[in-house]
Amino acid sequence: MNKKKDLTPFISSIAAILCGLVFGFIILCISNPSEAIAGFGTILTGSITHGMKGIGEVLYYATPLILCGLSVGFAFKTGLFNIGGSGQFLMGAFGGVLIGLTCKQLGPVQWIVGLLFATLLGALWGAIPGILKAYFNVNEVISCIMLNYISLFFVNMTIKGNKLLFNNLRNESADIPKSATIPKLGLDKIFADISIKGGKEVISSSSVNSGIVIAIIVAILLYIILEKTTFGYELKACGLNKVASRYAGINENRSIVLSMVIAGAIAGLAGGIMLLSGTGRHIEIKDVIPAEGFNGISVALLGVSNPIGIIFSGLFIAYLYAGGFYLQLFHFSKEIIDIIIAIIIYFSAFALIIKMLLSKFSKKPPERELIEVQKALHDAEVRDKNNKEEGA
């Protein structure tokens, strides 16, 4: 009677990754056969072969991917589709910029306040579709998409209209002063290339910072909330069966709103971290919704919405992106990485089919059938025993 670990989601994710890589290789072969094998090798190993700095870059790329993946995955677990991650991310980024540029007097806690404000704005942006869904039965997908655009134009308008925030020359938000960036905890020095030039040690550090630590802590926190607390029990119950949850006395409207608030907060936090990490990232004033929220959907799918799984799927996708960067050395365009990742996501959506195929090949009867048979056999034993006793 031991707790059984269901490995199927894990296996299907791995299968999806393999399929994606095979297709990626085929595409490489088509576009440039002579360098396909070398190029493929770069995708797989590019990030490591470029030293510790490469790994640092992977961690840096992974931070927003993991956080946005957590945002989408958490909402998935509770039965909601948070397609508004991008809007929430942008609001968070805006919150970070606002505090980072205007609140110098906060001193050493400026970055903390910045992140908190980013989280708050993201939560607010999540709460709106949550409330609309819970109390007015508005589909969260539609309200989320509309809020993505609202946030985009709101942020553009506010930054452009405020001299403190706007860098007129580059048409983007102004540089965040170093004092407002989040600490690097020495991570950039650990993950760095060290070379010796002219008898002097030259350190070329990577962009990694404490954001990755925050992302992992958030993932673990979410895991604990979902699996160990009564709050998570309620949220998941509502996601799995709304009617039965209502019968059990769970307030499902409250659950919907809270779940969206949390999802929005995480995406907002991701935005804040990206803008305050001091790596030259700015909010550009253009009419394009940031991709992070949508990438989060891929990460969540590949990680089957499990917070711990999302850490790994986020790292993996970041690893591929980083490798793809070096693909250009072989005269490939780095967009090929996007295609490969898209294929992987496509196949992870096929998880169900793969699962079905697996069970068909093993020709295992459904568990239910077995129980019925067991039950019948058990009944028979008991009855035979009873009959014997009666006979005696």
Place this chain on the structure above:
Amino acid sequence: MSEYAIEMRHITLSFARKIANDDVTLQLRKGEVHALLGENGAGKSTLMNVLFGLYKADSGEIYVNGKKEVIDNAVTANKLGIGMVHQHFKLVHNFSILENIVLGVEETKFGILKLSDARKRVQELCDKYQFNLDLDAKIEDVTVGMQQRTEILKMLYRNNDIMIFDEPTAVLTPQEIQEFMTIVKNLKAEGKSILFISHKLDEIKEVADRCSILRKGKLIKTVDVASVSKEEMSEMMVGRKVNLKVDKAPAKIGEKVLEVRHMTIAGEKGHKDKVSNVSFTVRAGEIVCIAGIDGNGQSELIKGITGIKKIKSGTIVIDGKDYTNKSIRFKNTHGISHIPEDRHRDGLILDYDMQKNMVLQEYFEDKFSKNGFLNEKNINEYTTKLIDEYDIRSLSGPYSKVRDMSGGNQQKIIIAREMTKEHKLMIAVQPTRGLDVGAIEYIHKNIVKLRDKGIGVLLVSFELEEVMNLADRILVMFEGEIVGEFVDIKNLDLNELGLYMAGGKRMTEEEMIKMYQEVA
């Protein structure tokens, strides 16, 4: 030509050391109605799945119309003229009845769907069998009975001569069951051979010619239905004497535990009230049964009492306290236990494991949680205890996913949960729906045990037999109102009860006031 439409000879099928079908020989004569009787898990469905090519038998042969056939998928079965109506219908909900019937065998002209010929043929079939169906109605808008007729038409349209029905009456109302019986008789008169899976003895008695009884995967006997009694059949099925009648001592009636006064529940916009001005009481130690045909407001009444539906007016008093405006959670934890009508939809979270379902209404209480964290150890111990007590069977004990368990055991989880929880009033809606005789007997016994413990029981059931067996008092509901009360169950005139249920007769105002005062 052979006298048998289908002959399954010596079918044996085992799953990993467990034998599901053990040397079963089943012979379906041409033009007969043949019942297949057995408990849940006796191997009926497995046998049918073999016939349909969904499972492959380890040994044994299948003959169709005297010819040996290898059936390895449902398409082959269809080609051989075998059609099946599954217990859960295989219909496309947003398609019309006609579209569902032709689905898979559509006729096209230049690649464009052509329904006119099909419509003509289906209409002819409808007229022939007196099916009153609107062919353009969407499946999601029609009753379960009509959906079943759509399934039957699907088989007729494909010229299937051999028809298999898997527990066809489990989802029907008493009226629809009667109509269904007539349909089966008509089909038989047309020369169709019918295999009818059921565990309802009355129906088998009424409509079947012969009956094969399966137990523990073995064929016990094939009997002529006319020559055996219901008791004999149930004994063969269960392997021991089954008490079809529930033994119970006279009720020891105590204080009022539930009092509903002038409750009205609004219907959908533009429709009349679902429940109008209903008043009644349930006292400790009695089983009050609400009888009536499905859809006369019973569901809404119960939802009103438990708080799932808003009531328009009226008061609910439980154990002397006003509960009218209390939350669902408050009611759940302060005196009401509730076995809901649909265990999958209302009672369980199928993707949670058994132990999480066991505490669905109490997970937040001190014994199961601390500072907002679930206390898995206590939950696990509690579940293990109830598994023993209620004999709930599953593969991985408290960790079994409920979705993977059988219907009877799923229902046992709800029964165990609701009966163990502290309560004064038990509300049970169709607690034995879809279960076999053994499980029904078990649940009935437990309900009577509750009553004898001094708990008030409010039971809603569409099965007259269940009503007659359990009730100490019967209230009849018709179109949202309580129209009759029967206290003397032993000398109850069934025809009289039927009249009340169908709206042919109702209490006068004085009788109603008298009833109310007597109980109060």
